[in-house]
Amino acid sequence: MYTLYSMQRSGNSYKVRLALAVLKAPYTLVEVDILQGESRTPEFLAKNPNGRVPLLEVAPDRYLAESNAILWYVARGTELAPEDPIARAEALQWMFFEQNSLEPNIGTAYFWLSLVKGGRDLQEHSLDDWMENGSRALRVMDTHLSKHDFFVTGRFTIADIALYAYTHVAQLGDFDLTPYTAVRQWLSRVESQPDYVAMDWQPQTIAAE
Numbered sequence: 001m002y003t004l005y006s007m008q009r010s011g012n013s014y015k016v017r018l019a020l021a022v023l024k025a026p027y028t029l030v031e032v033d034i035l036q037g038e039s040r041t042p043e044f045l046a047k048n049p050n051g052r053v054p055l056l057e058v059a060p061d062r063y064l065a066e067s068n069a070i071l072w073y074v075a076r077g078t079e080l081a082p083e084d085p086i087a088r089a090e091a092l093q094w095m096f097f098e099q100n101s102l103e104p105n106i107g108t109a110y111f112w113l114s115l116v117k118g119g120r121d122l123q124e125h126s127l128d129d130w131m132e133n134g135s136r137a138l139r140v141m142d143t144h145l146s147k148h149d150f151f152v153t154g155r156f157t158i159a160d161i162a163l164y165a166y167t168h169v170a171q172l173g174d175f176d177l178t179p180y181t182a183v184r185q186w187l188s189r190v191e192s193q194p195d196y197v198a199m200d201w202q203p204q205t206i207a208a209e
């Protein structure tokens with residue numbers, strides 16, 4: 001059984017919790033409060049020298065970091081991970097887009113504006129850039145989704161999970177999703193997938209503190 005080191009309000013961690021729920025894969029959850037420095041302790045850095053969640057223990061003392069790499073691992077051999085070479089590359093394309101264009105703007109705005117006390121003042125110099133670049137990412141997604149129900153292969157895959165995590169909380173980072181009709185319809189399609197769980201959902205097995 002996997003052990004997932006995760007923070008409940010982290011979008012990158014939520015990607016993995018959502019995928020494991022849809023896959024009905026059991027796991028033990030370990031909550032890591034990054035705001036209290038728990039991802040930078042010597043014990044945690046021994047598991048992930050990059051000091052970040054999510055982190056998945058896939059075998060005793062064998063750890064996988066990077067949310068999108070974890071998605072590929074847990075979803076291997078299932079409908080969530082496209083196998084056709086072009087579809088695989090398209091899924092990767094959208095997952096790199098998520099890490100390069102969406103997460104650094106919409107994800108970072110969500111983090112500082114909704115999770116960090118005083119974050120708006122601390123990051124005032126970055127707000128315009130996040131808004132401009134995040135809005136650009138939303139326009140790219142909206143254009144694609146105006147012609148497709150999902151990002152790849154016409155069905156729900158890990159590319160959707162990767163992109164959903166921060167898009168669905170974009171409003172908490174000051175983004176107004178009203179103009180992005182196709183994005184909003186896609187968010188609803190993701191939320192109606194069997195075994196979908198919301199960001200605040202937790203599995204039954206939670207490690208003791």
Ligand SMILES: N[C@@H](CCC(=O)N[C@@H](CS)C(=O)NCC(=O)O)C(=O)O
Pocket residue numbers: 010011012013034039040051052053054065066067068099
């Ligand atoms: N590219 C990484 C980013 C992971 C990341 O930035 N995690 C944040 C939470 S969302 C974190 O653990 N930050 C703690 C820190 O930097 O100390 C991924 O996709 O997993």
